[in-house]
Amino acid sequence: MNNKVLDKKSMMFNFWKYFMLFAASILLALWLFQIVFLNRFYETMKIREVTKTGDTLKNEFKDKNFENIILNYSQNKGMNIEVIDEEGYLVYPLNWVEVIMNPRVLDEKGFEEFFENVGPGKKMYRVTLKKFKYLENSSIVYGGYLGKESGKDHYMLIKTNLEPVDSAVDILKNILLIVLGLSFALSVILSYFISKRLSRPLVEMSKTARKLGKGNYEVNFKYGYYTEINDLSKTLNYATNELTKTIEMRKDLIANVSHDLKTPLTVIKSYAEMIRDISGRNEVLRNEHIDIIISESDKLTQLVNDLLDISKIESSLESIKMERVDLIKLSHIVAERFALPEDVITIESKGECTIFADKRRIEQVIYNFISNAVKYTRKDKKIVIKIFEEDDEVIFNCIDNGVGIAKENLDLIWDRFYRIRDNHTRPRVGTGLGLHIVKSILEIHQYKYGVESELNKGSNFYFRAKKYK
Numbered sequence: 001m002n003n004k005v006l007d008k009k010s011m012m013f014n015f016w017k018y019f020m021l022f023a024a025s026i027l028l029a030l031w032l033f034q035i036v037f038l039n040r041f042y043e044t045m046k047i048r049e050v051t052k053t054g055d056t057l058k059n060e061f062k063d064k065n066f067e068n069i070i071l072n073y074s075q076n077k078g079m080n081i082e083v084i085d086e087e088g089y090l091v092y093p094l095n096w097v098e099v100i101m102n103p104r105v106l107d108e109k110g111f112e113e114f115f116e117n118v119g120p121g122k123k124m125y126r127v128t129l130k131k132f133k134y135l136e137n138s139s140i141v142y143g144g145y146l147g148k149e150s151g152k153d154h155y156m157l158i159k160t161n162l163e164p165v166d167s168a169v170d171i172l173k174n175i176l177l178i179v180l181g182l183s184f185a186l187s188v189i190l191s192y193f194i195s196k197r198l199s200r201p202l203v204e205m206s207k208t209a210r211k212l213g214k215g216n217y218e219v220n221f222k223y224g225y226y227t228e229i230n231d232l233s234k235t236l237n238y239a240t241n242e243l244t245k246t247i248e249m250r251k252d253l254i255a256n257v258s259h260d261l262k263t264p265l266t267v268i269k270s271y272a273e274m275i276r277d278i279s280g281r282n283e284v285l286r287n288e289h290i291d292i293i294i295s296e297s298d299k300l301t302q303l304v305n306d307l308l309d310i311s312k313i314e315s316s317l318e319s320i321k322m323e324r325v326d327l328i329k330l331s332h333i334v335a336e337r338f339a340l341p342e343d344v345i346t347i348e349s350k351g352e353c354t355i356f357a358d359k360r361r362i363e364q365v366i367y368n369f370i371s372n373a374v375k376y377t378r379k380d381k382k383i384v385i386k387i388f389e390e391d392d393e394v395i396f397n398c399i400d401n402g403v404g405i406a407k408e409n410l411d412l413i414w415d416r417f418y419r420i421r422d423n424h425t426r427p428r429v430g431t432g433l434g435l436h437i438v439k440s441i442l443e444i445h446q447y448k449y450g451v452e453s454e455l456n457k458g459s460n461f462y463f464r465a466k467k468y469k
Helices: 011-036 038-059 066-077 096-101 108-114 166-213 227-279 283-314 327-336 359-376 418-423 434-445
Strands: 080-085 090-092 125-130 139-149 152-161 322-326 345-350 354-358 383-390 393-400 448-454 458-466
Touching: 011 038, 011 166, 038 066, 038 125, 038 139, 038 152, 038 166, 066 080, 066 090, 108 125, 166 227, 227 283, 283 434, 322 327, 322 359, 327 345, 327 359, 327 383, 327 393, 354 359, 354 434, 354 458, 359 383, 359 393, 359 434, 359 458, 434 448
Parallel strands: 345 383
Antiparallel strands: 080 090, 080 152, 125 139, 139 152, 322 354, 383 393, 393 458, 448 458
Protein backbone atom coordinates (compact mmCIF):
# COMPACT_ATOMS: atom_id res chain seq x y z
CA MET A 1 0.00 0.00 0.00
CA ASN A 2 1.59 3.28 -1.13
CA ASN A 3 1.52 6.26 1.24
CA LYS A 4 0.28 8.60 -1.48
CA VAL A 5 -1.74 6.47 -3.87
CA LEU A 6 -3.95 3.53 -2.99
CA ASP A 7 -2.74 0.59 -5.06
CA LYS A 8 -5.85 -1.50 -5.71
CA LYS A 9 -3.74 -4.33 -7.09
CA SER A 10 -1.55 -4.59 -4.00
CA MET A 11 -1.65 -7.67 -1.80
CA MET A 12 -2.59 -5.61 1.27
CA PHE A 13 -5.57 -3.98 -0.42
CA ASN A 14 -6.82 -7.30 -1.74
CA PHE A 15 -6.41 -9.00 1.64
CA TRP A 16 -8.36 -6.15 3.23
CA LYS A 17 -11.05 -6.40 0.53
CA TYR A 18 -11.47 -10.16 0.98
CA PHE A 19 -11.47 -9.87 4.78
CA MET A 20 -14.19 -7.22 4.54
CA LEU A 21 -16.22 -9.30 2.10
CA PHE A 22 -15.94 -12.29 4.42
CA ALA A 23 -16.89 -10.26 7.50
CA ALA A 24 -19.76 -8.58 5.61
CA SER A 25 -21.05 -11.98 4.50
CA ILE A 26 -21.04 -13.28 8.09
CA LEU A 27 -22.73 -10.12 9.39
CA LEU A 28 -25.33 -10.20 6.62
CA ALA A 29 -26.14 -13.81 7.49
CA LEU A 30 -26.42 -12.87 11.19
CA TRP A 31 -28.62 -9.87 10.33
CA LEU A 32 -30.97 -12.01 8.26
CA PHE A 33 -31.24 -14.89 10.70
CA GLN A 34 -31.27 -12.92 13.96
CA ILE A 35 -33.24 -9.83 12.96
CA VAL A 36 -35.12 -10.07 9.67
CA PHE A 37 -36.29 -13.67 10.09
CA LEU A 38 -36.14 -13.87 13.89
CA ASN A 39 -39.94 -13.81 14.41
CA ARG A 40 -40.48 -16.45 11.76
CA PHE A 41 -37.77 -18.70 13.20
CA TYR A 42 -39.14 -18.22 16.71
CA GLU A 43 -42.68 -19.16 15.64
CA THR A 44 -41.39 -22.18 13.71
CA MET A 45 -39.40 -23.42 16.71
CA LYS A 46 -42.35 -23.00 19.08
CA ILE A 47 -44.66 -24.84 16.68
CA ARG A 48 -42.18 -27.71 16.51
CA GLU A 49 -41.91 -27.78 20.28
CA VAL A 50 -45.71 -27.86 20.75
CA THR A 51 -46.13 -30.50 18.04
CA LYS A 52 -43.45 -32.69 19.60
CA THR A 53 -45.10 -32.35 23.02
CA GLY A 54 -48.48 -33.30 21.57
CA ASP A 55 -47.06 -36.37 19.82
CA THR A 56 -45.33 -37.48 23.06
CA LEU A 57 -48.45 -37.07 25.20
CA LYS A 58 -50.60 -38.88 22.64
CA ASN A 59 -48.39 -41.94 23.10
CA GLU A 60 -48.86 -41.67 26.91
CA PHE A 61 -52.68 -41.37 26.75
CA LYS A 62 -53.43 -44.87 28.06
CA ASP A 63 -50.92 -44.54 30.92
CA LYS A 64 -52.54 -44.61 34.37
CA ASN A 65 -50.39 -41.63 35.40
CA PHE A 66 -51.42 -39.64 32.34
CA GLU A 67 -52.75 -36.76 34.43
CA ASN A 68 -49.44 -36.40 36.29
CA ILE A 69 -47.56 -36.54 33.00
CA ILE A 70 -49.70 -33.66 31.70
CA LEU A 71 -49.05 -31.59 34.83
CA ASN A 72 -45.27 -32.17 34.58
CA TYR A 73 -45.19 -31.10 30.93
CA SER A 74 -47.29 -28.01 31.71
CA GLN A 75 -44.90 -26.89 34.44
CA ASN A 76 -41.64 -27.73 32.60
CA LYS A 77 -42.62 -26.44 29.16
CA GLY A 78 -44.68 -23.44 30.27
CA MET A 79 -47.72 -24.69 28.33
CA ASN A 80 -51.40 -24.90 29.14
CA ILE A 81 -52.41 -28.54 28.44
CA GLU A 82 -56.02 -29.74 28.70
CA VAL A 83 -57.81 -32.93 27.69
CA ILE A 84 -61.45 -32.57 26.69
CA ASP A 85 -64.11 -34.92 25.44
CA GLU A 86 -65.99 -34.72 22.15
CA GLU A 87 -68.48 -32.25 23.64
CA GLY A 88 -65.84 -29.83 24.82
CA TYR A 89 -65.96 -30.68 28.53
CA LEU A 90 -62.73 -30.76 30.57
CA VAL A 91 -61.42 -34.24 31.46
CA TYR A 92 -57.84 -33.56 32.60
CA PRO A 93 -56.42 -32.07 34.70
CA LEU A 94 -59.12 -32.40 37.34
CA ASN A 95 -59.12 -28.84 38.73
CA TRP A 96 -62.51 -28.80 40.52
CA VAL A 97 -62.64 -25.05 40.72
CA GLU A 98 -62.40 -24.77 36.95
CA VAL A 99 -64.79 -27.70 36.46
CA ILE A 100 -67.44 -25.99 38.63
CA MET A 101 -66.96 -22.49 37.18
CA ASN A 102 -66.39 -23.47 33.54
CA PRO A 103 -66.97 -27.20 33.02
CA ARG A 104 -67.21 -26.78 29.30
CA VAL A 105 -63.83 -25.59 27.94
CA LEU A 106 -65.01 -25.18 24.33
CA ASP A 107 -68.40 -24.60 22.84
CA GLU A 108 -69.32 -25.99 19.44
CA LYS A 109 -67.85 -23.01 17.58
CA GLY A 110 -64.57 -23.10 19.52
CA PHE A 111 -64.36 -26.87 19.13
CA GLU A 112 -64.79 -26.52 15.36
CA GLU A 113 -62.11 -23.82 15.24
CA PHE A 114 -59.38 -25.82 16.94
CA PHE A 115 -60.32 -29.37 15.92
CA GLU A 116 -61.51 -28.90 12.36
CA ASN A 117 -60.88 -32.10 10.35
CA VAL A 118 -59.26 -33.69 13.44
CA GLY A 119 -60.59 -36.97 14.76
CA PRO A 120 -61.10 -40.64 13.92
CA GLY A 121 -60.41 -41.24 10.22
CA LYS A 122 -59.18 -37.65 9.82
CA LYS A 123 -56.06 -35.68 10.69
CA MET A 124 -54.42 -36.52 14.01
CA TYR A 125 -53.71 -32.90 14.96
CA ARG A 126 -53.97 -29.30 13.86
CA VAL A 127 -51.82 -26.27 14.83
CA THR A 128 -53.24 -22.73 14.63
CA LEU A 129 -52.00 -19.25 15.52
CA LYS A 130 -54.61 -17.54 17.73
CA LYS A 131 -54.88 -14.05 19.25
CA PHE A 132 -56.87 -14.26 22.47
CA LYS A 133 -58.54 -11.12 23.82
CA TYR A 134 -57.26 -11.63 27.32
CA LEU A 135 -53.61 -12.04 26.16
CA GLU A 136 -51.35 -9.31 24.79
CA ASN A 137 -49.47 -11.60 22.36
CA SER A 138 -50.57 -14.33 20.01
CA SER A 139 -50.63 -17.96 21.06
CA ILE A 140 -49.95 -21.26 19.34
CA VAL A 141 -52.79 -23.73 19.81
CA TYR A 142 -52.37 -27.45 19.20
CA GLY A 143 -55.53 -29.51 18.80
CA GLY A 144 -54.94 -33.25 18.60
CA TYR A 145 -56.96 -36.44 18.76
CA LEU A 146 -56.02 -38.85 21.59
CA GLY A 147 -58.47 -41.76 21.22
CA LYS A 148 -61.56 -43.24 22.91
CA GLU A 149 -62.09 -43.68 26.62
CA SER A 150 -65.38 -44.60 28.36
CA GLY A 151 -67.10 -44.57 24.98
CA LYS A 152 -66.18 -40.96 24.19
CA ASP A 153 -63.55 -39.43 21.87
CA HIS A 154 -60.90 -37.49 23.77
CA TYR A 155 -58.96 -34.54 22.44
CA MET A 156 -55.95 -32.62 23.71
CA LEU A 157 -55.64 -28.84 23.62
CA ILE A 158 -52.18 -27.31 24.10
CA LYS A 159 -51.66 -23.55 24.29
CA THR A 160 -48.39 -21.64 24.53
CA ASN A 161 -47.79 -17.91 24.33
CA LEU A 162 -45.42 -16.28 21.83
CA GLU A 163 -43.13 -13.95 23.77
CA PRO A 164 -42.30 -10.55 22.20
CA VAL A 165 -38.87 -10.41 20.52
CA ASP A 166 -38.75 -6.72 19.53
CA SER A 167 -36.51 -5.76 22.46
CA ALA A 168 -34.16 -8.63 21.64
CA VAL A 169 -34.04 -7.45 18.02
CA ASP A 170 -33.06 -3.92 19.09
CA ILE A 171 -30.28 -5.30 21.28
CA LEU A 172 -29.02 -7.52 18.46
CA LYS A 173 -29.00 -4.58 16.04
CA ASN A 174 -26.76 -2.58 18.36
CA ILE A 175 -24.47 -5.57 18.90
CA LEU A 176 -24.17 -6.21 15.17
CA LEU A 177 -23.29 -2.55 14.51
CA ILE A 178 -20.51 -2.80 17.10
CA VAL A 179 -19.31 -6.09 15.56
CA LEU A 180 -19.33 -4.43 12.12
CA GLY A 181 -17.02 -1.65 13.34
CA LEU A 182 -14.70 -4.11 15.07
CA SER A 183 -14.64 -6.31 11.96
CA PHE A 184 -13.64 -3.35 9.80
CA ALA A 185 -10.80 -2.39 12.15
CA LEU A 186 -9.66 -6.01 12.56
CA SER A 187 -9.73 -6.52 8.77
CA VAL A 188 -7.41 -3.54 8.26
CA ILE A 189 -4.96 -4.72 10.95
CA LEU A 190 -4.94 -8.39 9.92
CA SER A 191 -4.71 -7.61 6.20
CA TYR A 192 -1.70 -5.35 6.86
CA PHE A 193 0.27 -7.90 8.90
CA ILE A 194 -0.70 -10.97 6.86
CA SER A 195 0.03 -9.22 3.54
CA LYS A 196 3.39 -8.07 4.90
CA ARG A 197 4.17 -11.61 6.00
CA LEU A 198 3.08 -13.25 2.76
CA SER A 199 4.52 -10.62 0.42
CA ARG A 200 7.97 -10.57 2.04
CA PRO A 201 9.37 -13.47 -0.06
CA LEU A 202 7.84 -11.95 -3.21
CA VAL A 203 9.47 -8.60 -2.44
CA GLU A 204 12.81 -10.37 -1.94
CA MET A 205 12.34 -12.19 -5.24
CA SER A 206 11.53 -8.91 -6.97
CA LYS A 207 14.77 -7.36 -5.67
CA THR A 208 16.75 -10.43 -6.78
CA ALA A 209 15.09 -10.33 -10.21
CA ARG A 210 16.12 -6.66 -10.62
CA LYS A 211 19.72 -7.64 -9.92
CA LEU A 212 19.40 -10.38 -12.51
CA GLY A 213 18.02 -7.87 -15.00
CA LYS A 214 21.08 -5.65 -14.44
CA GLY A 215 23.41 -8.49 -15.44
CA ASN A 216 24.24 -10.09 -12.08
CA TYR A 217 23.89 -13.78 -13.01
CA GLU A 218 25.24 -15.04 -9.68
CA VAL A 219 22.02 -14.21 -7.83
CA ASN A 220 20.12 -16.93 -6.00
CA PHE A 221 16.40 -16.94 -5.24
CA LYS A 222 15.93 -17.99 -1.61
CA TYR A 223 13.95 -20.97 -0.29
CA GLY A 224 12.34 -21.63 3.07
CA TYR A 225 9.03 -19.75 2.94
CA TYR A 226 6.03 -21.65 1.60
CA THR A 227 5.68 -24.59 -0.78
CA GLU A 228 4.46 -22.42 -3.65
CA ILE A 229 7.20 -19.84 -3.08
CA ASN A 230 9.81 -22.62 -2.90
CA ASP A 231 8.55 -24.03 -6.20
CA LEU A 232 8.74 -20.57 -7.75
CA SER A 233 12.28 -20.05 -6.37
CA LYS A 234 13.34 -23.41 -7.77
CA THR A 235 11.94 -22.53 -11.20
CA LEU A 236 13.57 -19.08 -11.20
CA ASN A 237 16.94 -20.51 -10.13
CA TYR A 238 16.68 -23.06 -12.94
CA ALA A 239 15.82 -20.28 -15.39
CA THR A 240 18.77 -18.22 -14.11
CA ASN A 241 21.16 -21.14 -14.61
CA GLU A 242 19.83 -21.74 -18.12
CA LEU A 243 20.09 -18.03 -18.90
CA THR A 244 23.68 -18.01 -17.65
CA LYS A 245 24.49 -20.99 -19.88
CA THR A 246 22.86 -19.29 -22.86
CA ILE A 247 24.79 -16.07 -22.30
CA GLU A 248 28.07 -17.97 -21.91
CA MET A 249 27.23 -19.95 -25.03
CA ARG A 250 26.49 -16.73 -26.90
CA LYS A 251 29.84 -15.27 -25.84
CA ASP A 252 31.62 -18.45 -26.93
CA LEU A 253 29.68 -18.48 -30.19
CA ILE A 254 30.64 -14.88 -31.00
CA ALA A 255 34.27 -15.55 -30.10
CA ASN A 256 34.44 -18.78 -32.09
CA VAL A 257 32.59 -17.46 -35.12
CA SER A 258 34.82 -14.38 -35.09
CA HIS A 259 37.85 -16.68 -34.98
CA ASP A 260 36.61 -18.87 -37.81
CA LEU A 261 35.66 -15.88 -39.94
CA LYS A 262 38.85 -13.98 -39.30
CA THR A 263 41.24 -16.80 -40.24
CA PRO A 264 39.92 -17.56 -43.77
CA LEU A 265 39.36 -13.86 -44.45
CA THR A 266 43.00 -13.21 -43.54
CA VAL A 267 44.11 -16.04 -45.84
CA ILE A 268 41.89 -14.77 -48.67
CA LYS A 269 43.24 -11.26 -48.29
CA SER A 270 46.86 -12.45 -48.15
CA TYR A 271 46.59 -14.59 -51.28
CA ALA A 272 44.67 -11.88 -53.11
CA GLU A 273 47.55 -9.49 -52.36
CA MET A 274 50.04 -12.15 -53.51
CA ILE A 275 48.19 -12.50 -56.82
CA ARG A 276 48.29 -8.73 -57.21
CA ASP A 277 51.94 -8.29 -56.27
CA ILE A 278 53.68 -11.57 -57.08
CA SER A 279 51.86 -14.24 -59.11
CA GLY A 280 49.71 -12.10 -61.35
CA ARG A 281 51.64 -13.03 -64.49
CA ASN A 282 52.66 -16.54 -63.39
CA GLU A 283 49.67 -18.66 -64.44
CA VAL A 284 50.63 -21.79 -62.46
CA LEU A 285 51.36 -19.93 -59.22
CA ARG A 286 48.35 -17.66 -59.76
CA ASN A 287 45.99 -20.65 -60.15
CA GLU A 288 47.43 -22.21 -57.02
CA HIS A 289 46.74 -19.04 -55.05
CA ILE A 290 43.23 -18.78 -56.53
CA ASP A 291 42.49 -22.41 -55.50
CA ILE A 292 43.46 -21.54 -51.92
CA ILE A 293 41.15 -18.49 -52.03
CA ILE A 294 38.28 -20.67 -53.36
CA SER A 295 38.95 -23.30 -50.70
CA GLU A 296 38.85 -20.74 -47.91
CA SER A 297 35.69 -19.21 -49.40
CA ASP A 298 34.07 -22.66 -49.37
CA LYS A 299 34.93 -22.99 -45.68
CA LEU A 300 33.31 -19.63 -44.99
CA THR A 301 30.23 -20.69 -46.94
CA GLN A 302 30.07 -23.96 -44.98
CA LEU A 303 30.37 -22.09 -41.68
CA VAL A 304 27.56 -19.70 -42.61
CA ASN A 305 25.37 -22.59 -43.82
CA ASP A 306 25.95 -24.51 -40.58
CA LEU A 307 25.08 -21.47 -38.50
CA LEU A 308 21.90 -20.97 -40.52
CA ASP A 309 21.00 -24.64 -40.05
CA ILE A 310 21.45 -24.40 -36.28
CA SER A 311 19.36 -21.22 -36.18
CA LYS A 312 16.53 -22.80 -38.20
CA ILE A 313 16.50 -26.04 -36.21
CA GLU A 314 16.74 -24.54 -32.70
CA SER A 315 14.29 -21.70 -33.46
CA SER A 316 11.80 -24.07 -35.15
CA LEU A 317 11.72 -21.71 -38.13
CA GLU A 318 11.59 -24.70 -40.46
CA SER A 319 9.11 -27.47 -39.75
CA ILE A 320 10.17 -31.06 -40.32
CA LYS A 321 8.46 -32.94 -43.15
CA MET A 322 7.95 -36.52 -42.06
CA GLU A 323 7.87 -39.27 -44.71
CA ARG A 324 8.87 -42.88 -45.30
CA VAL A 325 12.67 -43.08 -45.62
CA ASP A 326 14.73 -46.04 -46.84
CA LEU A 327 17.77 -45.69 -44.61
CA ILE A 328 19.91 -48.15 -46.59
CA LYS A 329 19.29 -46.45 -49.94
CA LEU A 330 19.83 -43.00 -48.42
CA SER A 331 23.16 -44.11 -46.88
CA HIS A 332 24.42 -45.31 -50.28
CA ILE A 333 23.49 -41.97 -51.86
CA VAL A 334 25.32 -40.01 -49.15
CA ALA A 335 28.41 -42.25 -49.27
CA GLU A 336 28.76 -41.74 -53.04
CA ARG A 337 29.04 -37.97 -52.49
CA PHE A 338 32.43 -38.43 -50.84
CA ALA A 339 33.88 -39.99 -54.03
CA LEU A 340 36.14 -42.31 -52.04
CA PRO A 341 37.38 -45.76 -53.13
CA GLU A 342 34.83 -48.52 -52.57
CA ASP A 343 36.91 -50.21 -49.86
CA VAL A 344 37.00 -47.04 -47.70
CA ILE A 345 33.26 -46.87 -46.93
CA THR A 346 31.44 -50.19 -46.51
CA ILE A 347 27.70 -50.41 -45.92
CA GLU A 348 26.31 -53.50 -44.18
CA SER A 349 22.57 -53.92 -43.71
CA LYS A 350 19.97 -56.40 -42.50
CA GLY A 351 16.22 -56.05 -43.07
CA GLU A 352 14.25 -53.34 -44.86
CA CYS A 353 15.36 -50.61 -42.40
CA THR A 354 12.70 -48.04 -43.30
CA ILE A 355 11.88 -45.21 -40.87
CA PHE A 356 9.46 -42.28 -40.62
CA ALA A 357 11.55 -39.09 -40.70
CA ASP A 358 12.45 -35.84 -42.44
CA LYS A 359 14.51 -37.21 -45.32
CA ARG A 360 16.63 -34.09 -45.88
CA ARG A 361 17.52 -33.75 -42.21
CA ILE A 362 18.37 -37.45 -41.74
CA GLU A 363 20.52 -37.22 -44.88
CA GLN A 364 22.32 -34.34 -43.15
CA VAL A 365 22.88 -36.53 -40.06
CA ILE A 366 24.35 -39.38 -42.12
CA TYR A 367 26.56 -36.96 -44.06
CA ASN A 368 27.93 -35.36 -40.89
CA PHE A 369 28.63 -38.76 -39.30
CA ILE A 370 30.54 -40.00 -42.38
CA SER A 371 32.30 -36.63 -42.82
CA ASN A 372 33.42 -36.74 -39.20
CA ALA A 373 34.69 -40.30 -39.67
CA VAL A 374 36.58 -39.39 -42.87
CA LYS A 375 38.13 -36.39 -41.16
CA TYR A 376 39.55 -38.31 -38.21
CA THR A 377 40.48 -41.74 -39.63
CA ARG A 378 44.08 -42.72 -40.28
CA LYS A 379 45.77 -42.93 -43.66
CA ASP A 380 44.39 -46.46 -44.11
CA LYS A 381 40.82 -45.14 -43.89
CA LYS A 382 38.22 -47.75 -43.02
CA ILE A 383 34.63 -46.71 -42.37
CA VAL A 384 31.81 -49.22 -41.86
CA ILE A 385 28.14 -48.23 -41.95
CA LYS A 386 25.96 -50.85 -40.23
CA ILE A 387 22.17 -50.60 -40.51
CA PHE A 388 19.91 -53.28 -39.04
CA GLU A 389 16.57 -53.87 -37.38
CA GLU A 390 16.16 -54.79 -33.74
CA ASP A 391 12.61 -55.42 -32.45
CA ASP A 392 10.64 -52.31 -33.50
CA GLU A 393 13.73 -50.12 -34.03
CA VAL A 394 16.19 -49.44 -36.84
CA ILE A 395 19.78 -48.88 -35.66
CA PHE A 396 22.32 -46.87 -37.66
CA ASN A 397 26.06 -47.16 -36.83
CA CYS A 398 28.96 -45.25 -38.36
CA ILE A 399 32.18 -46.98 -37.28
CA ASP A 400 35.71 -45.71 -38.04
CA ASN A 401 39.28 -46.68 -37.12
CA GLY A 402 40.28 -43.11 -36.28
CA VAL A 403 42.02 -41.45 -33.38
CA GLY A 404 39.11 -41.97 -30.98
CA ILE A 405 37.81 -39.74 -28.19
CA ALA A 406 38.76 -39.63 -24.53
CA LYS A 407 35.97 -40.75 -22.16
CA GLU A 408 35.90 -37.41 -20.35
CA ASN A 409 35.19 -35.64 -23.65
CA LEU A 410 32.41 -37.89 -24.96
CA ASP A 411 29.64 -35.59 -23.71
CA LEU A 412 31.39 -32.46 -24.97
CA ILE A 413 31.64 -33.39 -28.65
CA TRP A 414 27.98 -32.48 -29.22
CA ASP A 415 28.59 -28.86 -28.19
CA ARG A 416 29.11 -26.01 -30.62
CA PHE A 417 32.76 -25.49 -31.63
CA TYR A 418 33.88 -28.30 -29.32
CA ARG A 419 37.35 -28.66 -30.82
CA ILE A 420 37.96 -24.93 -30.87
CA ARG A 421 36.90 -24.48 -27.27
CA ASP A 422 38.80 -27.57 -26.17
CA ASN A 423 42.03 -27.27 -28.08
CA HIS A 424 42.13 -23.56 -28.94
CA THR A 425 43.15 -24.53 -32.50
CA ARG A 426 41.32 -24.23 -35.76
CA PRO A 427 40.31 -27.58 -37.29
CA ARG A 428 41.85 -28.45 -40.59
CA VAL A 429 38.48 -29.33 -42.10
CA GLY A 430 34.94 -28.37 -41.08
CA THR A 431 33.39 -25.80 -38.79
CA GLY A 432 33.04 -27.64 -35.48
CA LEU A 433 29.25 -27.40 -35.76
CA GLY A 434 28.46 -30.70 -37.50
CA LEU A 435 27.82 -32.87 -34.43
CA HIS A 436 25.82 -30.12 -32.76
CA ILE A 437 23.58 -30.01 -35.85
CA VAL A 438 23.27 -33.82 -35.65
CA LYS A 439 22.25 -33.58 -31.98
CA SER A 440 19.60 -30.93 -32.72
CA ILE A 441 18.09 -32.92 -35.63
CA LEU A 442 17.97 -36.22 -33.72
CA GLU A 443 16.41 -34.57 -30.66
CA ILE A 444 13.69 -33.01 -32.82
CA HIS A 445 12.95 -36.51 -34.15
CA GLN A 446 13.10 -37.83 -30.57
CA TYR A 447 15.66 -40.47 -31.59
CA LYS A 448 18.14 -41.98 -29.15
CA TYR A 449 21.73 -41.28 -30.15
CA GLY A 450 25.26 -41.47 -28.82
CA VAL A 451 28.89 -42.42 -29.39
CA GLU A 452 31.13 -45.27 -28.27
CA SER A 453 34.83 -44.53 -28.56
CA GLU A 454 38.27 -45.52 -27.37
CA LEU A 455 41.48 -43.58 -27.89
CA ASN A 456 43.60 -44.77 -30.84
CA LYS A 457 41.05 -47.45 -31.73
CA GLY A 458 38.20 -45.53 -33.33
CA SER A 459 34.61 -44.43 -32.72
CA ASN A 460 31.07 -45.63 -33.35
CA PHE A 461 28.45 -42.90 -33.80
CA TYR A 462 24.88 -44.24 -33.78
CA PHE A 463 21.19 -43.40 -33.58
CA ARG A 464 18.08 -45.53 -33.03
CA ALA A 465 14.81 -44.76 -34.85
CA LYS A 466 11.35 -46.31 -34.71
CA LYS A 467 10.75 -48.75 -37.57
CA TYR A 468 8.22 -47.61 -40.16
CA LYS A 469 5.03 -49.68 -40.03
